[in-house]
Amino acid sequence: MRIYADNAATTRMSPGAIAAVKEGMERLWGNPSSLYSLGQEANEALTGARERIAAALGCSAKELTFTSGGSEADNQALRSAAALGARKGKKHIISTAFEHHAVLHTLRALEREGYEVTLLDVHENGLVTPEQVAAAIRPDTALVSVMYANNEIGTIQPVPEIGRICREKGVVFHTDAVQAVGHLPIRIDEENIDMLSLSGHKFHGPKGIGVLYVRRGVPFLPLIEGGAQERGKRAGTENVPAVLGMAAALEEAVTGMQTNIPRVTALRDRLIQGIRREISHCALNGDGEKRLPGNVSFCFEGIEGESLLLLLDDKGISASSGSACTSGSLDPSHVLLAIGRVHDVAHGSLRLSLGEENTEEEVDYMISAVKEVVDYLRGMSPVWRDLQEGRRQFIL
Amino acid sequence: MALYSEKVMDHFRNPRNVGVIADADAVGEVGNAKCGDIMKMYLKIQDDKIADVKFETFGCGSAIASSSMATELIKGQPLSQALKLTNQAVTEALDGLPAHKLHCSVLAEEAIKSAVKDYYDRHGIAYDPALFAGVEDCAHCGEGA
Numbered sequence: 200m201r202i203y204a205d206n207a208a209t210t211r212m213s214p215g216a217i218a219a220v221k222e223g224m225e226r227l228w229g230n231p232s233s234l235y236s237l238g239q240e241a242n243e244a245l246t247g248a249r250e251r252i253a254a255a256l257g258c259s260a261k262e263l264t265f266t267s268g269g270s271e272a273d274n275q276a277l278r279s280a281a282a283l284g285a286r287k288g289k290k291h292i293i294s295t296a297f298e299h300h301a302v303l304h305t306l307r308a309l310e311r312e313g314y315e316v317t318l319l320d321v322h323e324n325g326l327v328t329p330e331q332v333a334a335a336i337r338p339d340t341a342l343v344s345v346m347y348a349n350n351e352i353g354t355i356q357p358v359p360e361i362g363r364i365c366r367e368k369g370v371v372f373h374t375d376a377v378q379a380v381g382h383l384p385i386r387i388d389e390e391n392i393d394m395l396s397l398s399g400h401k402f403h404g405p406k407g408i409g410v411l412y413v414r415r416g417v418p419f420l421p422l423i424e425g426g427a428q429e430r431g432k433r434a435g436t437e438n439v440p441a442v443l444g445m446a447a448a449l450e451e452a453v454t455g456m457q458t459n460i461p462r463v464t465a466l467r468d469r470l471i472q473g474i475r476r477e478i479s480h481c482a483l484n485g486d487g488e489k490r491l492p493g494n495v496s497f498c499f500e501g502i503e504g505e506s507l508l509l510l511l512d513d514k515g516i517s518a519s520s521g522s523a524c525t526s527g528s529l530d531p532s533h534v535l536l537a538i539g540r541v542h543d544v545a546h547g548s549l550r551l552s553l554g555e556e557n558t559e560e561e562v563d564y565m566i567s568a569v570k571e572v573v574d575y576l577r578g579m580s581p582v583w584r585d586l587q588e589g590r591r592q593f594i595l
Numbered sequence: 596m597a598l599y600s601e602k603v604m605d606h607f608r609n610p611r612n613v614g615v616i617a618d619a620d621a622v623g624e625v626g627n628a629k630c631g632d633i634m635k636m637y638l639k640i641q642d643d644k645i646a647d648v649k650f651e652t653f654g655c656g657s658a659i660a661s662s663s664m665a666t667e668l669i670k671g672q673p674l675s676q677a678l679k680l681t682n683q684a685v686t687e688a689l690d691g692l693p694a695h696k697l698h699c700s701v702l703a704e705e706a707i708k709s710a711v712k713d714y715y716d717r718h719g720i721a722y723d724p725a726l727f728a729g730v731e732d733c734a735h736c737g738e739g740a
Contacts, residue, residue, distance in 0.1 A: 224710075501653065502653065503631050503632065503653055503654050503655050503658075504655075505655035505656055506607070506654065506655050506656050506658075506659055509604075509656045510608075513608065522655070523630070523631045523633060524631060524654075524655035524656075525655075531631065541629075542628070542630070542631070543628040543629060544627040546628070546631035575645070578650060579613045579614075579635075579651050579652060579654040579659070580652070581624065581633050581635040581652070582628050582633055582652040582653040582655055583600075583653070584615075584651060590685065595645070
């Protein structure tokens with residue numbers, strides 16, 4: 200059995216999205232900026248796709264700028280708001296400790312350039328509160344950036360409430376919604392959002408394409424200079440096939456959401472309950488209720504995540520972990536550390552991110568496979584032996 | 596997975612000499628849980644030779660494979676020979692490790708040295724302390740086990 204349970208990393212492209220990309224490559228290959236009909240056909244397809252994406256998100260087509268993906272959208276949003284803030288003497292930015300690296304590393308770079316960054320605590324449940332944001336806003340705050348849903352532990356932040364506070368105080372509000380779009384019912388216009396980043400390949404669209412939404416009236420600057428594409432806000436010939444694929448995938452995701460959310464949520468809860476029932480000394484990471492329909496994230500005491508992933512792969516399961524060994528760095532995931540997991544157990548983390556294609560049968564197989572592998576690794580772990588024999592205290 | 600050689604995956608999937616020796620003549624433990632890897636080696640010694648060796652490892656695939664390979668390389672060897680085992684020898688025997696995983700082979704070398712040191716200490720055998728310099732520290736961060 201091959202089970203794909205890493206939908207937070209990327210998703211399989213839908214047949215509709217593949218067909219749309221193919222159409223973009225085979226028929227609509229002209230340059231949308233060209234005057235002749237071949238170019239204008241591509242331009243019309245691009246315009247149509249932009250309108251369909253806007254309709255799916257609850258905003259206007261003119262508020263969308265196509266980018267190379269979520270990371271570029273995040274970079275542009277932060278860089279632009281920071282530069283425009285500095286013009287008014289505002290060089291303070293508020294974000295959270297467990298943002299994606301596309302946000303955190305951009306903020307680190309801005310700090311080196313003289314900006315001051317406040318990273319809000321996300322608590323043990325992986326949630327930031329609107330009150331924290333309100334308390335952190337200063338007269339010189341240029342931007343608040345809080346992710347819509349976390350990529351590792353799936354917790355969903357109170358975005359509309361945070362947005363309301365930012366609007367009252369006149370501070371630009373950006374949200375990295377890469378994990379949320381296509382999975383949660385988002386209506387941008389009703390959620391007090393000024394800027395939003397999304398990525399096509401997280402909802403069965405193609406890779407290398409994303410969107411930066413910027414609300415009408417909110418000024419912003421280009422990150423990539425060059426031609427006048429995207430109303431001068433993002434240079435470079437438009438990736439028409441990828442845009443068409445993303446539009447098709449987003450429409451499918453939004454149409455299917457009403458049935459998919461309860462179905463995937465039920466699979467998620469079955470998996471969480473099964474792991475809790477079968478495996479001792481483990482803990483769910485992040486709030487159990489305010490989490491993405493497909494996200495299951497656990498820490499297991501006494502084992503290390505990379506060996507867990509390799510053995511699960513042998514059993515046909517594709518999953519991910521926040522252990523240091525899988526990140527290629529010395530420290531385990533900053534997200535797990537941000538919710539207070541100590542290094543010893545953060546190394547033993549496992550993320551299974553489910554999608555519409557997963558089944559109950561697969562969930563039950565995953566429960567038994569994870570149990571088998573965790574038991575096996577604990578059996579050869581000196582840490583587990585120490586825990587069992589009382590030389591070390593259990594953390595979980 | 597292309598991350599590791601076939602040899603590493605073989606020793607990871609089918610580790611040799613896993614377990615505990617209840618009446619071990621020497622035990623060595625290196626690494627720490629904070630860094631994500633701990634290796635523990637148990638030795639049974641007869642006539643100055645390693646008659647039996649077992650290991651327990653908390654760590655990634657290459658940590659488990661390095662432990663397994665290291666035990667294979669010293670089994671049946673005189674202690675003096677086991678002390679000469681280098682992390683390079685472990686890495687080569689595994690057909691290489693990714694650069695960021697080389698510390699796993701260092702940990703395996705140090706686990707064996709730590710066990711031999713324990714044997715010397717238990718039996719009051721004199722040795723040059725320089726032989727075991729650094730063995731008590733984590734190969735990653737320098738913190739003790």
